[in-house]
Amino acid sequence: MLLSSYLILTVLWSVRADLFSKATRSKAEEKDIRNSVFDFIIVGGGTAGCVLANRLSAISDWKVLVLEAGEEENIDYDIPGVPTNDFRPILWNYRTERNGFSCLSRPGGSCEVKTGKVLGGSSVTNDMKYTRGSKKDYDAWHLNGEIGSLEWKFDNLLEHFKNSEDNGDYDVLMNSHYHSRGGEMHVQKFKYADRYIEIFLAAFAEMGLRSVDINTNVPEAVVNNQFTISNNTRLSTNSAFLKPVRHRKNLVVKTGVTVTKIIIDPQEKMTEGVMYTVDKGKEQPAYAKREVILTGGAINNVRLLHLSGIGPKAELAKHNITTLINLPVGLNYQDQVTTGGLAFTLGEVPAVSESQVIDDFKTWFESRTGPLASRGINQVSAFIQLYENKVAPDVELNLIGNYLRSDKFMLTNISIHTAEEINMPLPYYNLVVVNPVLLKPKSTGKVTLNKRNPKFGRPVIQANLLKESDDLDALVDSIDIALQVLNTREIKKSEIKLAPIDLFPCDRLRNRDQWNCIARHYTKAMSNPIGTCRMGNNSSNSVVSYNLRVHGLERLRIMDASVMPTHVRGSIYAPTIMIAEKGAKLIFRDWQENKGSYYNKR
Ligand SMILES: Cc1cc2nc3c(=O)[nH]c(=O)nc-3n(C[C@H](O)[C@H](O)[C@H](O)COP(=O)(O)OP(=O)(O)OC[C@H]3O[C@@H](n4cnc5c(N)ncnc54)[C@H](O)[C@@H]3O)c2cc1C
Ligand SMILES: *[C@@H]1O[C@H](CO)[C@@H](O)[C@H](O)[C@H]1NC(C)=O
Ligand SMILES: *[C@@H]1O[C@H](CO)[C@@H](O)[C@H](O)[C@H]1NC(C)=O
Ligand SMILES: *[C@@H]1O[C@H](CO)[C@@H](O)[C@H](O)[C@H]1NC(C)=O
Numbered sequence: 001m002l003l004s005s006y007l008i009l010t011v012l013w014s015v016r017a018d019l020f021s022k023a024t025r026s027k028a029e030e031k032d033i034r035n036s037v038f039d040f041i042i043v044g045g046g047t048a049g050c051v052l053a054n055r056l057s058a059i060s061d062w063k064v065l066v067l068e069a070g071e072e073e074n075i076d077y078d079i080p081g082v083p084t085n086d087f088r089p090i091l092w093n094y095r096t097e098r099n100g101f102s103c104l105s106r107p108g109g110s111c112e113v114k115t116g117k118v119l120g121g122s123s124v125t126n127d128m129k130y131t132r133g134s135k136k137d138y139d140a141w142h143l144n145g146e147i148g149s150l151e152w153k154f155d156n157l158l159e160h161f162k163n164s165e166d167n168g169d170y171d172v173l174m175n176s177h178y179h180s181r182g183g184e185m186h187v188q189k190f191k192y193a194d195r196y197i198e199i200f201l202a203a204f205a206e207m208g209l210r211s212v213d214i215n216t217n218v219p220e221a222v223v224n225n226q227f228t229i230s231n232n233t234r235l236s237t238n239s240a241f242l243k244p245v246r247h248r249k250n251l252v253v254k255t256g257v258t259v260t261k262i263i264i265d266p267q268e269k270m271t272e273g274v275m276y277t278v279d280k281g282k283e284q285p286a287y288a289k290r291e292v293i294l295t296g297g298a299i300n301n302v303r304l305l306h307l308s309g310i311g312p313k314a315e316l317a318k319h320n321i322t323t324l325i326n327l328p329v330g331l332n333y334q335d336q337v338t339t340g341g342l343a344f345t346l347g348e349v350p351a352v353s354e355s356q357v358i359d360d361f362k363t364w365f366e367s368r369t370g371p372l373a374s375r376g377i378n379q380v381s382a383f384i385q386l387y388e389n390k391v392a393p394d395v396e397l398n399l400i401g402n403y404l405r406s407d408k409f410m411l412t413n414i415s416i417h418t419a420e421e422i423n424m425p426l427p428y429y430n431l432v433v434v435n436p437v438l439l440k441p442k443s444t445g446k447v448t449l450n451k452r453n454p455k456f457g458r459p460v461i462q463a464n465l466l467k468e469s470d471d472l473d474a475l476v477d478s479i480d481i482a483l484q485v486l487n488t489r490e491i492k493k494s495e496i497k498l499a500p501i502d503l504f505p506c507d508r509l510r511n512r513d514q515w516n517c518i519a520r521h522y523t524k525a526m527s528n529p530i531g532t533c534r535m536g537n538n539s540s541n542s543v544v545s546y547n548l549r550v551h552g553l554e555r556l557r558i559m560d561a562s563v564m565p566t567h568v569r570g571s572i573y574a575p576t577i578m579i580a581e582k583g584a585k586l587i588f589r590d591w592q593e594n595k596g597s598y599y600n601k602r
């Protein structure tokens, strides 16, 4: 009975759907054809994609299409005090594979990897910190004798950082070698600072860290971070770069569409367009006269390239995909890594009432002020150099506030899960979780297609976090340093103490052995993936050239965090914006200054 009525319903529904589509089909098709030949197609309206959409559509003769799998951005994501990195509907919820040496006590023995699936991509779900990384690491991307790689030396990249920068802090802006104003991306420190922000800034200063701008190639610093905010509101690359130009007639932005394949002429090795789908339905083509540009991020780019026959031959063969170009796509995966287990309790912090929080939300919506116009202790970072001879930090102590109910505080031991699960906006906290983030890990991994459902299933991420023993050693060394903050006068005179965390199964161990154990069990992936489509000059160990063109293929480029060969000992939001800026210049050079001669010469 139940089954048959279910069947009737589905049949009725499909008839209706069919009638509906017949009535609308011709019109819809007409519209699609009219819209579907573009000069450039940008796959992924994320951090880099939105910047690129702005730059390319500034040329009114160029018709630009942006295809984004997620939906439009929403004001709920804009409140600085409310972290968005757990808003599941706007995330690609991925996990690393079990490996027996890291993430051991995380659910399923694997770590979560969550990047943004929304217009603006991870710039909507990230922490908004503006750090550029270190000259030394950019300079190491250079290959002797390879002229194109000279352009990626730090001194030559500064202009691309500054191009979109609108720095709002005069003390930072004074250094005009590094900073500028007038660009699309407003960058600023939060004005709101509570008592504990002052205490931790002072405590790290007491440990010898200077309060300087971390974006000036210094090895160590205690910083009151700059964030990509404007009027105490999140500025994603969507709100900074795309929204202001959505009216352009030559720009088409489609949300809720997933690109499933790159259309390539197999003989000419020429990119012609892409196939995309709405709700995993029928696939439709869109064509590009000039170029297709991938900005889907370091994980999703791999899936799309593999599905299109671009990747390691042996890997594609497992899925019966014919290899068009044998390239190491998906190898050289790198993510920054940290560990749970270290937290400080703040002692007597007055409880905040529900009505107070509601009032604070009203205040933020009305005037963009109040506690929610801040990120609490997350505003403070300490950058630490563990080993000498480098002008760059190895670790960032990333602080996050959390609020535990008083009954939880009565426990003699707090589970790591309780310590990490955010249940209040960031500015209300009585616990400070300290995550020592390894900024340039040595471990590398790889991304491959899902075995059962290559097209839509979660890609397989073998992150290999902490595989290299140097990475584990560096994390544990940095915990030693983080613990020293407890010995400062500043912390001692407040009531801040080491939080009693339940460290099972590491509770019986002591000192270094204990922290080694904790790091292996409570590993955290930072979800800052890079490297899977790294640039270089050799198709056996890189995917794109220094001009960001895919080796061996015409009219396909990649322009996001996936092209970074290594981390740059900072985070990667500002670097990704820079890569898009630089990428736009490369396109202008080829298609405007040189009139597409690169492409015509063959
Ligand atoms: C929780 C968190 C906090 C972070 N905090 C910071 C920070 O404070 N500072 C910092 O510097 N960095 C931070 N990062 C890192 C940084 O924000 C990102 O790594 C960076 O923005 C990545 O940019 P991207 O353009 O490579 O990819 P994304 O911004 O992730 O964009 C990729 C886009 O492509 C879309 N897409 C993918 N595949 C397809 C497809 N097949 N079809 C259609 N669309 C597709 C996606 O939906 C997405 O919108 C953080 C990251 C996370 C996850
Ligand atoms: C690949 O093709 C072979 C032979 O046609 C078939 O036996 C196998 O199941 C296919 N594998 C996949 C992953 O589709
Ligand atoms: C900030 O936003 C609030 C709320 O929308 C608005 O009233 C105020 O004028 C804005 N301030 C500035 C400087 O833009
Ligand atoms: C800590 O608490 C957990 C329950 O949350 C309990 O299983 C464990 O035995 C406790 N450990 C200690 C050392 O008290």
Ligand SMILES: *[C@@H]1O[C@H](CO)[C@@H](O)[C@H](O)[C@H]1NC(C)=O
Residues within 6 Å of the ligand: 143, 144, 145, 146, 537, 538, 539
């Ligand atoms: C890559 O660059 C090196 C110089 O570092 C050069 O010797 C080599 O021939 C280049 N390889 C290719 C494929 O161009």
Ligand SMILES: *[C@@H]1O[C@H](CO)[C@@H](O)[C@H](O)[C@H]1NC(C)=O
Residues within 6 Å of the ligand: 538, 539, 540, 541
């Ligand atoms: C590419 O690099 C590999 C090793 O990384 C080397 O064996 C090979 O000769 C290089 N190829 C070219 C064309 O430079």
